[in-house]
Amino acid sequence: MSTDTSPGNFVAPEPEEIAELLPNFEVLSFIAKGGMGAVYLAKQKSLDREVAIKILPRNFGEDLEFRTSFESEAKSMAKLNHPNLIGIYDFGEIDGMLYIVMEMVHGSSLYHASYGKKIDPIEAGRIICEICHGLENAHQQGILHRDIKPANILLNDQLSPKIGDFGLARPVGDHESDTAFGTPGYTAPEVVHHPSAVDESTDLYSVGIMLYELLTSKLPEKLYMPVANLVQCDPRFDDIIRKAINPDPALRFRTAKSMAEAIDAILNRKKTPTVSNPLITSPSPAGGSAHPPRPVSPRVHTKKSSSPTIRNIIIIIVLLAAIYGSWTWLQKEEVTRETENAQIIAENERKKAEAAEKKAELKEKNAREAQARKEARLKMIAEIQAANKELTPPPAQPLQPKPELYVKCPELEEVRKKCHGLVDKMQKKFNGKRQDQFLQEIEELRGFYRNKLAKIKTSLEAKGINDQARTVDQELNATNVTGQAFVDYILGDN
Secondary structure (H helix, E strand, O other), X not given: OOOOOXXXXXXXXXXXXXXXXXXXXXXXEEEEEEOOEEEEEEEEOOOOEEEEEEEOOHHHHOOHHHXXXXXXXXXXXXXXXXXXXXXXXXXXXXXXXXXXXXXXXXXXXXXXXXXXXXXXXXXXXXXXXXXXXXXXXXXXXXXXXXXXXXXXXXXXXXXXXXXOOXXXXXXXXXXOOOOOOOOOOOOOHHHHHOHHHOOHHHHHHXXXXXXXXXXXXXXXXXXXXOHHHHOOOOOHHHHHHHHHOOOOHHHOOOOHHHHHHHHHHHHHHHOOOOOOOOOOOOOOOOOOXXXXXXXXXXXXXXXXXXXXXXXXXXXXXHHHHHHHHHHHHHHHHHHHHHHHHHHHHHHHHHHHHHHHXXXXXXXXXXXXXXXXXXXXXXXXXXXXXXXXXXXOOOOOOOOOOOOOOOOXXXXXXXXXXXXXXXXXXXXXXXXXXXXHHHHHHHHHHHHHHHHHHHHHHXXXXXXXXXXXXXXXXXXXXXXXXXXXXXXXXXXXXX
């Protein structure tokens, strides 16, 4: 598929432009841009719900193979319905750009929430377990994701993961059209070396890599280092990871459900009522584990005089301190999030105001130019009429034939006719929209037209056809105008 996915080559349309092209949606703001397109926050008017609209670059829409694959994958994804999968509502094409309407998830990606951090093993297990449940639903519908990684997992307000960006998704068993290889570090070896072996376990390989990364804050190395040696966690996590990332697909988990059940066996044993902030862990000492070691109670000789009351009071104090610390952190996070949202809203409002101001200035400028052209034309007509009234025939002189001021030039007429057709097509194409781009294309056409006239004039003078050459020279003088004045001249009766 010959599509250039370089982010620098794609200019995201303004929200106002998307709103004009999709009248059934109220485009609220721009969210982000990447190599595969731009994402906007919008409201679906008919159902009064927030959605995310992803716009793909035009070069994707021009690729027939990609368009066919995009339509097929969008229809397949729309059939999926699971709390851990981002829902697909609609898709189509606007102004040569493919688009897809998705469920809006308020939150950050797992990549942004966990990068450089060692996640609590129980919380990491819960997140991976829910991802497995979402993949199980997609696999049952015959769809492989093919690019599972933290950046493609969104966390909602309840920190529940939702799998998105099925940009490399393929039906199970479709290897002929497969030219995408996922993301280095997360991709199973058979994707590159043995594509016919790709199946559901290929996605589970990536999930196993993610589990290792959440627990240790890094990807596994070629010489596998057990996670239980790096952080304080249940050794059974290593058994799950080793099985998930086995180089031989046949030796991995055969279903996402079976991998989730293996993790559940650890979580059910480890569940405790302690309050914690799951996605933030304290920095560990150099060379130490990700979590501080659990306090070891000193050995106490069994005596009847030991009082449980003091122990309970200490436990209560520790719990209250933990609750207070978590509450304080949540308050700070909420203030930070509200500040960031306010900044985004203010920036969007500023851009809208600038766009409206530029549009008004352009409209006023065009109006002034049109008025100036009209006044100049009226002045010229008045001068010609005044000059005609002062003319009187010369006395007692024989009538002489009036010299012809304009001699038709067939070559000029043909070129002018083509130019007239092109200008007319441009006006219909833009229909008053994107005036800057319209005038830019008009200026390019004017330059081409004048260059052609110059060549015709030179050719006529070389042949000695000077009367036609003067006609061409008159046309060159008449088209020595820019912008709308050139359009009016070519489309007029001159």
